[in-house]
Amino acid sequence: MTGPINQEINDTQQHEFIMTIQKALGKSSGPALPVLFGTAPDDLDTRLNAYINRPVPDRMNLLDLFIEQAELLNLTVKPVENVSQAGYAIQEFIQQTQPEWGTQKSVIAWHHPLIEQLNLEKNLDNDVTLFTTHSSPTPDAKERQEIRNHLLKSYIGITAADFCVAQSATLVLRTRPHQPRAVSLVPSIHVAVITLDQIIENLTELYFRLKWDTEEQKLGLTNCMTFISGPSKTGDIELVMVHGAHGPRQMIVYVITG
Amino acid sequence: MDKNKPVTLFIQCLVDSLYPQVGENMVQVFEKLDISVDIPLDQTCCGQPAFNSGYRREATTAAKRFIEIFENSDIIVCPSGSCVDMVKHQYPGLFKDGSLWQNRAKAVSAKIFELTQYIVDVLGVEDVGACFNGKVTYHDSCHLLRNLGVADQPRKLIANVRDIHLVEMKDAEKCCGFGGTFSVKYPDISTAILEEKVNNIIATGADAVIGCDISCLMNIQGMLSRRNSSIKALHIAQILAEFRPDK
Amino acid sequence: MSEIKTEFYKKNAAKAIKDPVLQNALFDVQNRLGPATALAYKNLPEGIALRQKAHEIRQFAINHLDILLETLVKKIQDRGGKVYFAKDADDATAYCLKIAGENQIKMVVKGKSMVTEEIGLNQVLEANQIEVNETDLGEYIIQLAGETPSHIIAPAIHKTRKEVAQLFTQKLGIPYCEDPPVLTQAARKALRKKFLAADMGLSGCNLACAETGHITTVSNEGNIRMSTTMPKVHMAFMGMERVVAKLEDHDALFRLLSRGAAAQNMAGYVSYIGGPRTDDQLDGPDQFHLVILDNGRSRILADPEFREILLCIRCAACLNVCPAYGKIGGHTYGYPYSGPIGAVITPLFVGINRAKDLCCGEPLCGACKDACPVDIDLPRMLLALRAKLADGDPKWGVTRTNSMEKIAFQIWSLVIRNRRVYDLALKTVSLIQKLLPKKNGMITTMPFIFKGWTQSRDIKPLARVSFLTQWKNRKNKP
Numbered sequence: 001m002t003g004p005i006n007q008e009i010n011d012t013q014q015h016e017f018i019m020t021i022q023k024a025l026g027k028s029s030g031p032a033l034p035v036l037f038g039t040a041p042d043d044l045d046t047r048l049n050a051y052i053n054r055p056v057p058d059r060m061n062l063l064d065l066f067i068e069q070a071e072l073l074n075l076t077v078k079p080v081e082n083v084s085q086a087g088y089a090i091q092e093f094i095q096q097t098q099p100e101w102g103t104q105k106s107v108i109a110w111h112h113p114l115i116e117q118l119n120l121e122k123n124l125d126n127d128v129t130l131f132t133t134h135s136s137p138t139p140d141a142k143e144r145q146e147i148r149n150h151l152l153k154s155y156i157g158i159t160a161a162d163f164c165v166a167q168s169a170t171l172v173l174r175t176r177p178h179q180p181r182a183v184s185l186v187p188s189i190h191v192a193v194i195t196l197d198q199i200i201e202n203l204t205e206l207y208f209r210l211k212w213d214t215e216e217q218k219l220g221l222t223n224c225m226t227f228i229s230g231p232s233k234t235g236d237i238e239l240v241m242v243h244g245a246h247g248p249r250q251m252i253v254y255v256i257t258g
Numbered sequence: 259m260d261k262n263k264p265v266t267l268f269i270q271c272l273v274d275s276l277y278p279q280v281g282e283n284m285v286q287v288f289e290k291l292d293i294s295v296d297i298p299l300d301q302t303c304c305g306q307p308a309f310n311s312g313y314r315r316e317a318t319t320a321a322k323r324f325i326e327i328f329e330n331s332d333i334i335v336c337p338s339g340s341c342v343d344m345v346k347h348q349y350p351g352l353f354k355d356g357s358l359w360q361n362r363a364k365a366v367s368a369k370i371f372e373l374t375q376y377i378v379d380v381l382g383v384e385d386v387g388a389c390f391n392g393k394v395t396y397h398d399s400c401h402l403l404r405n406l407g408v409a410d411q412p413r414k415l416i417a418n419v420r421d422i423h424l425v426e427m428k429d430a431e432k433c434c435g436f437g438g439t440f441s442v443k444y445p446d447i448s449t450a451i452l453e454e455k456v457n458n459i460i461a462t463g464a465d466a467v468i469g470c471d472i473s474c475l476m477n478i479q480g481m482l483s484r485r486n487s488s489i490k491a492l493h494i495a496q497i498l499a500e501f502r503p504d505k
Numbered sequence: 506m507s508e509i510k511t512e513f514y515k516k517n518a519a520k521a522i523k524d525p526v527l528q529n530a531l532f533d534v535q536n537r538l539g540p541a542t543a544l545a546y547k548n549l550p551e552g553i554a555l556r557q558k559a560h561e562i563r564q565f566a567i568n569h570l571d572i573l574l575e576t577l578v579k580k581i582q583d584r585g586g587k588v589y590f591a592k593d594a595d596d597a598t599a600y601c602l603k604i605a606g607e608n609q610i611k612m613v614v615k616g617k618s619m620v621t622e623e624i625g626l627n628q629v630l631e632a633n634q635i636e637v638n639e640t641d642l643g644e645y646i647i648q649l650a651g652e653t654p655s656h657i658i659a660p661a662i663h664k665t666r667k668e669v670a671q672l673f674t675q676k677l678g679i680p681y682c683e684d685p686p687v688l689t690q691a692a693r694k695a696l697r698k699k700f701l702a703a704d705m706g707l708s709g710c711n712l713a714c715a716e717t718g719h720i721t722t723v724s725n726e727g728n729i730r731m732s733t734t735m736p737k738v739h740m741a742f743m744g745m746e747r748v749v750a751k752l753e754d755h756d757a758l759f760r761l762l763s764r765g766a767a768a769q770n771m772a773g774y775v776s777y778i779g780g781p782r783t784d785d786q787l788d789g790p791d792q793f794h795l796v797i798l799d800n801g802r803s804r805i806l807a808d809p810e811f812r813e814i815l816l817c818i819r820c821a822a823c824l825n826v827c828p829a830y831g832k833i834g835g836h837t838y839g840y841p842y843s844g845p846i847g848a849v850i851t852p853l854f855v856g857i858n859r860a861k862d863l864c865c866g867e868p869l870c871g872a873c874k875d876a877c878p879v880d881i882d883l884p885r886m887l888l889a890l891r892a893k894l895a896d897g898d899p900k901w902g903v904t905r906t907n908s909m910e911k912i913a914f915q916i917w918s919l920v921i922r923n924r925r926v927y928d929l930a931l932k933t934v935s936l937i938q939k940l941l942p943k944k945n946g947m948i949t950t951m952p953f954i955f956k957g958w959t960q961s962r963d964i965k966p967l968a969r970v971s972f973l974t975q976w977k978n979r980k981n982k983p
Contacts, residue, residue: 014588014590020799021571021574021745023807025568025571025806036569037716037750069770137785138784139785139786139787144787144788147788148788152701170771177785177787179787180787180789185731186735203756204756208753210752220717221752223780223781223783223786224776224778225719226774226777227775227776228773228774229772229773229774232725232773233773234689235725236642236643236659237642237664237688238530238662238666239534239662242689244689244693245693245727246693247726247727247730247773248727273972274972278968278971278975280972285976297973297976299976299977300924301924302920302924303921308914308917308918309888310888311914312892312895313914313918314895314896316917319918319919319922400868404871405871433872435828438869440867440868440869441868442955442956443954443957444515445957445960446518447518447829447867450522450832451828451829451831451832451868452962453961476964479963480961480962483947484949
């Protein structure tokens with residue numbers, strides 16, 4: 001789409017734009033300032049260690065904080081002891097709920113190690129179809145369309161998460177192969193499964209870990225990182241809060257504490 | 259600081275020409291507190307009306323005059339938050355950085371106080387021995403509240419007035435809609451803002467609304483009068499100068 | 506380019522004030538969000554000091570805007586995203602049309618974006634036979650109604666549920682119902698079809714992160730996620746100043762933004778978007794375009810007096826506390842940006858003379874400065890704009906608006922310099938006042954410009970003897 005001439009025009013346009021800004025700021029172009037993005041803090045390892053190896057009682061406190069904050073957002077949080085209990089709870093949840101449109105019950109789940117352990121295929125009722133989003137390494141248009149079709153048929157989307165920020169009841173989801181963004185967005189209900197150790201305290205901790213933890217640095221934010229704090233809502237009509245705008249109308253998070 | 263130091267009063271143009279009673283009351287309060295006052299007879303205006311309308315050169319003329327008259331005083335006290343804000347926060351910016359005039363402005367801005375600010379924060383007095391039998395409400399003037407941070411001081415003084423009953427109005431800290439020349443140049447908007455304020459005052463059932471800035475009070479009084487309301491708009495000095503018979 | 510109607514400020518203000526539905530809606534918004542925001546700031550662990558930190562973060566970003574933008578752009582381009590630097594509104598909309606043409610775009614879905622209103626994007630697309638669907642519920646409502654937004658965060662706040670019910674019955678064919686959940690559900694159903702069928706999604710950008718190379722989008726409804734996930738092409742528009750340097754800068758800013766905008770801890774959805782779908786991913790747009798817009802911002806940047814206004818994060822906290830906005834509503838400002846932020850930035854964008862009523866038509870109460878999550882000194886800049894209107898300014902092309910007023914203040918400055926002359930002036934005014942009608946001792950009508958006062962208020966006549974004269978007489982008594 002962008003040929004060599006277009007690229008040159010683009011580059012010139014960028015150059016002129018930046019020059020205008022530099023002129024406005026009264027400075028000439030020069031090397032980037034070394035401290036623009038911050039140098040590693042001295043207590044980096046101590047802090048990371050404290051975060052990553054948080055003792056269980058502290059983790060349980062964060063779970064309580066998460067539950068407390070979640071209530072304000074109409075977000076349901078259900079602690080369960082282990083993965084199989086989570087699986088049963090989700091199965092029961094599917095039994096008890098109905099699709100927003102139509103009668104066919106389909107559910108779509110991320111292809112993810114934690115979700116595999118839920119053993120959903122084994123325990124679902126006969127009238128429920130389970131789709132998973134396992135894909136080939138470079139899914140072509142046909143494959144992606146198929147997944148999209150499954151997505152549109154499904155009334156529940158099941159995902160994992162990278163982190164859960166307790167202070168604002170926020171789930172953090174990065175984008176990876178086999179884990180489409182739309183699963184947490186298009187179906188009427190979003191079900192998320194996380195483990196206790198994924199609950200962190202606040203945004204400060206989140207950004208610190210994303211920025212300085214070498215494991216997180218490898219992945220980076222990815223091309224799309226999403227924060228989800230409860231089901232969708234709007235107050236645009238007379239400031240009356242309505243849950244269920246364009247994203248999911250309902251959201252439930254299972255926290256595996258064992 | 260010697261608490262009984264004499265103070266120099268900047269009366270404010272509106273008090274001087276429209277509400278001299280307030281000036282009188284202010285003098286009485288200082289007399290009660292055993293503080294002698296000095297009132298330069300040359301004073302006129304701090305320049306705020308010109309400044310808020312964008313006429314900086316003209317405001318600077320007023321500022322220079324003010325500085326000349328007041329810079330030799332130790333302490334300047336004024337019954338208007340907006341004037342104090344003008345002198346304190348805007349005067350230095352009218353002059354070139356590092357100039358002599360700016361230094362003179364800074365010197366003056368360091369020693370000017372609003373009336374209630376001076377009585378409560380500097381003198382440490384919260385009870386001046388006043389008495390007022392009636393239900394009152396209090397309006398927070400914008401510059402006094404937001405630029406000088408004065409909110410508790412008037413309320414403390416009012417609370418200690420014997421027989422007074424203070425009722426807070428809804429949105430006491432909301433603007434009354436005066437805004438200087440705004441009130442005549444954008445009368446529809448000014449009136450709409452003022453109406454809400456006056457309705458909130460009336461809703462308290464108070465006999466009087468008290469304030470620390472005569473410009474707000476003039477605005478509020480204007481509409482109360484138009485509505486034939488019996489509610490009085492009083493400057494706090496008028497309340498504080500009603501002294502208890504036994505003291 | 507958005508339509509400019511700033512010359513009708515006074516007329517539209519009067520109209521707005523007489524509109525009881527609008528008055529109720531504005532009162533409601535301010536009554537609910539104004540005090541709640543103040544409380545939300547106080548409840549921050551860091552308290553209101555966090556606003557000062559946010560100010561420094563944004564100031565830093567503006568001061569290093571050239572480097573930050575270059576960094577941001579390179580990272581996005583490395584991920585396969587395209588970036589276009591648009592000088593002005595026409596440049597930006599032309600680029601959008603170009604990409605739409607290259608991709609045979611017939612229908613777009615759009616998240617709420619002030620910048621796209623500023624450049625008049627919808628009109629340009631529609632004029633080129635591209636269907637535009639606003640997806641933010643408030644924007645959707647006013648699009649159906651053929652109106653413009655009246656509030657930066659809640660664009661349809663001036664519409665009652667009754668009006669929305671009538672609108673939806675008429676335009677969507679649903680049975681009449683005033684219940685907001687039912688109306689919302691109807692919009693959800695109608696827009697879902699559009700999300701799934703749209704070829705292109707358009708969004709704004711809340712605050713890009715230079716360090717990581719992402720833009721961010723913020724919503725509660727999920728409409729921006731839908732618009733930027735489902736269609737093949739995503740184009741985001743960004744005012745060039747909407748960036749922070751470091752990832753952790755978002756910590757303070759997102760927490761403050763959510764509190765400032767809607768008194769919440771955190772908005773429902775925040776997305777960091779840094780490029781198109783990668784080959785190994787199952788969904789996401791195949792193309793990501795970022796349009797970075799100048800359109801008058803570099804001129805503001807070049808003026809140290811006004812550079813601070815570029816710190817704004819468009820949260821509308823100032824609208825929620827402004828007494829003027831609270832009476833006149835957003836349409837009065839005649840340009841997409843209303844309230845205190847509009848009063849400063851609109852004149853700087855469209856012409857200070859042209860928008861003079863915006864920066865003179867408020868009482869300067871200062872509530873906006875207290876409410877601003879990044880602690881922008883809006884009153885200072887309003888005063889600076891007024892000074893330019895009073896005396897003209899060649900740099901900004903401002904001519905003096907009122908020669909008579911200038912002369913009046915010049916005379917005033919001579920009079921206040923000399924107490925004797927001043928006393929003479931007071932005597933003269935006193936004499937004139939004797940001719941004016943009174944009731945109970947209060948003047949009820951004043952002439953010329955002063956009748957603005959007496960249209961709704963009385964005024965006390967000058968005292969017979971000024972305080973200083975009384976004082977002088979007292980001192981002179983033996």
